[in-house]
Amino acid sequence: MLELIDITKVYKGHKRAVDGLTLRLGPGLVGLLGPNGAGKSSLLRIAATVTRPTGGQVRFAGGDAVAKPGPLRRALGYLPQDFGVYPHLTGHEFLSYLAAVRGLAGRSARARVGELLELVNLTHAAKRPLGGYSGGMLRRVGIAQALLADPRIIVVDEPTAGLDPEERVRFRNLLSDLSADRSVLLSTHIVSDVESVATRIVVVTGGRIRFDGEPVELQRGVAGHVWELTVPPAELTALQRRLPVTRLVRTAEQVRVRVLAAHRPAPDATPVPPDLEDAYLAVVHRTRVTT
Amino acid sequence: MKAGVTAWWGLAVADFRERVRRPAYLVMLISAVGLGWLAVPPTDARWVVLDAGGHRGLYTSAYVGLVTALTSALWLTFVGFYLVRDAVARDVRTGVGQLLAAGPLRTPVYLAGKFTSNLLVLGSMAGVLAVTALVLQLLRGESRTVDPVGLLAPFVFLALPMLAVTAAAALLFETTPVLRSGFGNMLWCFVWMAGAVGGQSASAPLGGIGVGQLAGTMPATADTFGLGLMYVDRPLRTFEWSGLPLDAGFVAGRAALTLLAVAVALLPALWFHRFDVATRSTARSLPEPHTVYQGLPPTAAVAGSATGRLLAAEVLILVRGAPWWWWAGAALLAVAGLAAPPGPVLAVVWIWPVLLWSRLGTRQETAAILAAYPAPRRRLVAEWAAGVLLAAATGALPAVRMLAGADLPGLAAWTAGALFIPALALALGTLTGAPRTFQALYTVLWYMVINDVAALDFMGALPSGGPPPAAVAGAAVALFGLAFGVTRLRHARR
Numbered sequence: 001m002l003e004l005i006d007i008t009k010v011y012k013g014h015k016r017a018v019d020g021l022t023l024r025l026g027p028g029l030v031g032l033l034g035p036n037g038a039g040k041s042s043l044l045r046i047a048a049t050v051t052r053p054t055g056g057q058v059r060f061a062g063g064d065a066v067a068k069p070g071p072l073r074r075a076l077g078y079l080p081q082d083f084g085v086y087p088h089l090t091g092h093e094f095l096s097y098l099a100a101v102r103g104l105a106g107r108s109a110r111a112r113v114g115e116l117l118e119l120v121n122l123t124h125a126a127k128r129p130l131g132g133y134s135g136g137m138l139r140r141v142g143i144a145q146a147l148l149a150d151p152r153i154i155v156v157d158e159p160t161a162g163l164d165p166e167e168r169v170r171f172r173n174l175l176s177d178l179s180a181d182r183s184v185l186l187s188t189h190i191v192s193d194v195e196s197v198a199t200r201i202v203v204v205t206g207g208r209i210r211f212d213g214e215p216v217e218l219q220r221g222v223a224g225h226v227w228e229l230t231v232p233p234a235e236l237t238a239l240q241r242r243l244p245v246t247r248l249v250r251t252a253e254q255v256r257v258r259v260l261a262a263h264r265p266a267p268d269a270t271p272v273p274p275d276l277e278d279a280y281l282a283v284v285h286r287t288r289v290t291t
Numbered sequence: 292m293k294a295g296v297t298a299w300w301g302l303a304v305a306d307f308r309e310r311v312r313r314p315a316y317l318v319m320l321i322s323a324v325g326l327g328w329l330a331v332p333p334t335d336a337r338w339v340v341l342d343a344g345g346h347r348g349l350y351t352s353a354y355v356g357l358v359t360a361l362t363s364a365l366w367l368t369f370v371g372f373y374l375v376r377d378a379v380a381r382d383v384r385t386g387v388g389q390l391l392a393a394g395p396l397r398t399p400v401y402l403a404g405k406f407t408s409n410l411l412v413l414g415s416m417a418g419v420l421a422v423t424a425l426v427l428q429l430l431r432g433e434s435r436t437v438d439p440v441g442l443l444a445p446f447v448f449l450a451l452p453m454l455a456v457t458a459a460a461a462l463l464f465e466t467t468p469v470l471r472s473g474f475g476n477m478l479w480c481f482v483w484m485a486g487a488v489g490g491q492s493a494s495a496p497l498g499g500i501g502v503g504q505l506a507g508t509m510p511a512t513a514d515t516f517g518l519g520l521m522y523v524d525r526p527l528r529t530f531e532w533s534g535l536p537l538d539a540g541f542v543a544g545r546a547a548l549t550l551l552a553v554a555v556a557l558l559p560a561l562w563f564h565r566f567d568v569a570t571r572s573t574a575r576s577l578p579e580p581h582t583v584y585q586g587l588p589p590t591a592a593v594a595g596s597a598t599g600r601l602l603a604a605e606v607l608i609l610v611r612g613a614p615w616w617w618w619a620g621a622a623l624l625a626v627a628g629l630a631a632p633p634g635p636v637l638a639v640v641w642i643w644p645v646l647l648w649s650r651l652g653t654r655q656e657t658a659a660i661l662a663a664y665p666a667p668r669r670r671l672v673a674e675w676a677a678g679v680l681l682a683a684a685t686g687a688l689p690a691v692r693m694l695a696g697a698d699l700p701g702l703a704a705w706t707a708g709a710l711f712i713p714a715l716a717l718a719l720g721t722l723t724g725a726p727r728t729f730q731a732l733y734t735v736l737w738y739m740v741i742n743d744v745a746a747l748d749f750m751g752a753l754p755s756g757g758p759p760p761a762a763v764a765g766a767a768v769a770l771f772g773l774a775f776g777v778t779r780l781r782h783a784r785r
Contacts, residue, residue: 050662052785070665078663084656088612097604101664105595115588124580145660150592155663173584 001025001183002047002065002072002153007056009042009207017042018053019207025153029179031194031201031215032187033280039207040187041081041157047185048078048155060153074102077151079142081158087131091122091141094130095148102149109148116144119174121167135162143171147178154184160193172197191277203280205287218279226278227261229269230254239265244285246278260285295400302396302404306378307411316412319374323363323416327423330362331355334431335526340365341518344511348532350433352425353441357505357535359424360445361518363417364453364500369483371416371454373476373727375409376461380471388566399560402462406556409458417450433529444535448545449501455552466559473646476730480738491518497551498544508533601669605677608654609647617643625688633689633701638752640685641712642737648713649729651678652720652774662785671717671778675771678713700760704751707763711749714770721774 002025009018017039023030034040045051046058049069058065060072085094092113099109117123120140125133130141139162146154156175160168176197178184186194194201194215201218203211211218226246231239236255239245243265247258258272259265260282274282310316330340331350339347341358348354382388391401425442428434460479464470470478489495493503506516510530621643628636651674661670683690686705693701712733719729740748740757748757749766757763 048663050659050785073663073665076663078660080659080663083659086608086611086654086656089608093604093607096600097608098660098664100597100600100604101661101666101670103594103597103666105593105597106600108590108593108595109597109600111590112588112592115590118582119584119588121579121582142660147588148592150588170584174587177587 001027001060003057003059004043004047005057005059007043007046007053007058009039009046009051010054017207018046020056021204021207021209022056023202023209023212025183025185027179027181027183028199029175029184029186029194029197031198032185032204033189033191033194033201034187034204035189035284038204040189040204042207043204044078044155044157044185044187045080047153048076048080049073050078050080072153074149075152077146077149077154079146079156079159081161083142085130085133085138085141088129090127090129091117091133091137092126094141095144098145099148104149112148112150113144116147119147120144121170136164136167139163140167143174152182154178154182156184157187158189159186160188160190168193191280195276201276201280203283205284210287211283215276218283219274219276222260222274222279222282224271225260225262225282226258226272226274227265227269228256228258228272229266230256231266244281246281294395295397298396299400299404299407302391302401303407303411306405306408309381310408310412311415319412319416320419322370323419324423326362326366327359327420327427329520330358330420331424331427331431334433337523337526339521339523339527342511342516342521342523342527343506343509343530344515345527346510346530347527348509349529350428350431351441351532352428352434352436352438353444353534354532355424355428355431356421356442357445357449357532359420360417360450361500361502363420363446363450365487365518367413367416367450368453368457368486369480369731371413371457372461372464372479372483373731375412375458376465376476376727377725378405378408378462379465383566392566398563398565399557401565402466402557402560402563403553406458406462406553409461410455413454413458414451417446417454420450421446441534444537448535448537448542452545452548452552453500455549456555459552459556462556463559466563473649473726473730476727477645477734480731480734484738487519491516497548498541501541501545504536504541508536598669598673601673602676602680605673606680609650609677609681613647617647621685624685628688633692633696633698634752634754637686637689637705637708637750638737638741640689641682641708641750642734644681644685645730645733645737646726647681648678648716648733649720649726651675651713651716651729652718652722653724653726655724667778667782668775671775675713675717675774678716679709682709682712700756701751703760704748704757704763707760707767708750710767711763711770714767714774717774718770718777721777 004021004023007018007021008016010016021043032040032043042051046053049058049065049072052066060075063071065072089097095113095116096109099113104112117126120143122137122140122144125137130138133141139159143159146156160171163171172193175184175186179197179199186198188194198215201211201213201215202209231254233250233255236248236257239257239259243259243261245257245259249256258278260278329338332338340362341347348357379388382391421443425437464475464479469475490499491502492499493506495503498504502516502518506512509516509532624640624643628640686709690702690705693705715733716729719732720726736747736749740750740752743753743755745753745755745757749763751757751760
């Protein structure tokens with residue numbers, strides 16, 4: 001459906017945000033994970049036709065989406081990380097405006113705006129000016145606008161920022177439904193956002209793909225390399241210098257630590273089954289060590 | 292005390308750095324070089340900025356310093372106001388203000404830092420003008436003797452106080468509720484015009500611009516002394532200017548003006564909101580009902596004609612948020628217009644929506660979302676059309692009266708004007724990304740029209756008639772084309 005082929009993005013000052021990255025999207029949800037500055041947002045802006053790549057191709061339905069972005073834009077729903085709204089318009093008016101910009105027919109637009117407001121739980125606030133919305137409510141308006149034209153390609157950048165736990169669950173359910181027959185590319189650095197819904201995980205650091213596969217495959221890669229042990233607080237810094245620590249819990253006198261290590265790091269360390277966060281941190285750590 | 296000084300200077304330097312690292316700053320400096328070139332024209336040029344009773348000074352260091360300093364005192368006070376009038380608004384926009392407000396920084400120190408930063412920006416432009424003056428002195432070749440004190444004295448005693456006044460006024464306007472809006476931008480046009488004319492008088496408070504002191508040093512009387520860009524039939528005769536008379540009274544007046552500017556800059560400490568959002572918006576919390584996710588929307592997204600709805604939405608975006616008094620004023624003008632001839636009425640009703648038109652082309656809020664939407668050209672046309680509809684609606688009554696009176700030339704001028712105003716707003720908004728340029732330029736243009744400058748009468752308000760409506764409509768199309776081209780170029784370079 002959407003192909004990003006050998007994409008490079010170099011900003012002023014020779015800052016290489018994306019470095020020869022290739023990604024092909026079919027139906028399903030791809031969770032794009034990476035630390036801050038990994039190039040995720042740049043890649044998403046390129047996929048959404050907002051930014052031109054310095055090199056490489058973006059192909060959609062066989063056409064060049066860089067030279068002619070129109071066809072991709074008509075099939076795209078994009079939620080940027082940061083966006084603004086017209087504060088004097090109500091939620092309903094704003095979505096109606098964007099539906100008109102998208103070229104939706106009147107009856108279809110009216111119905112979908114109402115349904116999407118219901119979907120993101122904003123019906124009660126639909127007639128209030130957006131200037132009075134909280135950050136989480138605005139984020140939900142952003143989600144609704146991304147779905148206005150029933151897009152085949154959905155690109156969302158940090159979509160759950162500002163959402164409360166209940167809304168996060170609702171959003172995950174929504175993404176799960178959407179990804180049944182659409183391509184969804186979701187960028188985040190919160191692993192739990194993609195853990196339950198992603199059919200494929202792509203880990204990016206330094207503008208390059210470091211892992212591309214199923215979540216279980218990512219976890220399998222660190223099986224037997226995750227350990228838990230208890231150390232005195234005074235030894236914690238030394239341990240953190242030696243090994244990547246994925247979690248720690250302080251008690252009154254000790255610190256319970258979860259670490260990544262190829263071999264048993266201490267005699268009292270016990271092996272534990274890895275979760276997706278361990279696996280992701282292992283990939284990021286390995287990249288840092290080797291580059 | 293020491294902490295306050297450190298905070299003041301740190302804030303001023305950081306703010307100054309933030310501004311000078313933007314491409315717009317380079318444009319400002321290049322403009323300053325252009326101003327210098329205007330102030331020290333070639334010896335056979337037919338324009339001057341200072342006419343001393345048909346004379347101009349030989350291009351010595353002192354004289355080129357004087358004319359360039361006066362040029363900056365005259366023009367940087369106008370343009371500079373709009374250039375620096377974003378110091379506090381930027382902190383609101385970026386959220387930096389809230390970080391500062393949560394710290395120990397005191398409000399007067401914050402204002403002093405912003406004032407200093409404004410002054411540094413304007414001062415750096417004046418500095419470029421001073422260097423330009425020196426280069427032009429050597430280039431024109433009437434005097435090769437370089438006198439740094441003579442060159443810089445007019446900058447210190449004439450330009451600097453005026454720039455301080457400008458820097459303080461920009462801060463005062465930014466921090467005062469009514470003046471913070473576009474109304475403040477328009478008001479400054481009139482304040483500046485009054486200051487530029489009245490400030491040349493020898494009896495102006497605190498010496499005004501400072502030129503009242505100069506007449507005695509030149510072969511001119513107060514009546515024959517002219518300051519401003521002027522056309523001359525033939526090159527002026529020359530004389531050797533002796534330099535700026537630095538008597539105690541003059542220096543004290545200049546110092547008092549500068550101190551007054553500092554006081555004006557610090558005055559808003561009495562009412563400045565210090566980034567307290569609660570004073571600027573109503574409570575945000577809305578009760579959230581508990582609902583359950585019930586699946587994707589059942590209605591299909593069907594493509595169809597949306598032009599009418601798009602235009603209606605653009606009109607809504609343009610006028611929504613206008614305060615009640617704006618609508619009351621528009622209604623009052625419409626009623627008052629029944630009693631006066633259509634031309635003058637049109638001039639009045641087409642200044643009223645200037646703040647609404649100035650939003651055209653500047654709406655950055657939704658850029659992140661709309662960048663991935665199709666049909667950017669259709670949106671731009673709809674935006675312009677919304678501005679035209681606003682012009683048509685506010686000018687409807689004069690148009691109806693012209694129609695009733697079979698005033699076809701008047702109607703043609705009306706149509707051209709209705710196309711021209713939003714096209715100008717859209718082009719300037721697209722180019723600069725801010726409403727200030729249109730607010731200032733349109734106000735000046737309008738002021739010149741109501742002062743009988745027929746050549747600029749783009750709306751046909753004057754009995755003597757203005758340029759042909761076809762030319763005005765052509766200019767409107769060209770301006771729209773400019774906005775269109777800039778948008779396309781930005782899209783291509785995205």
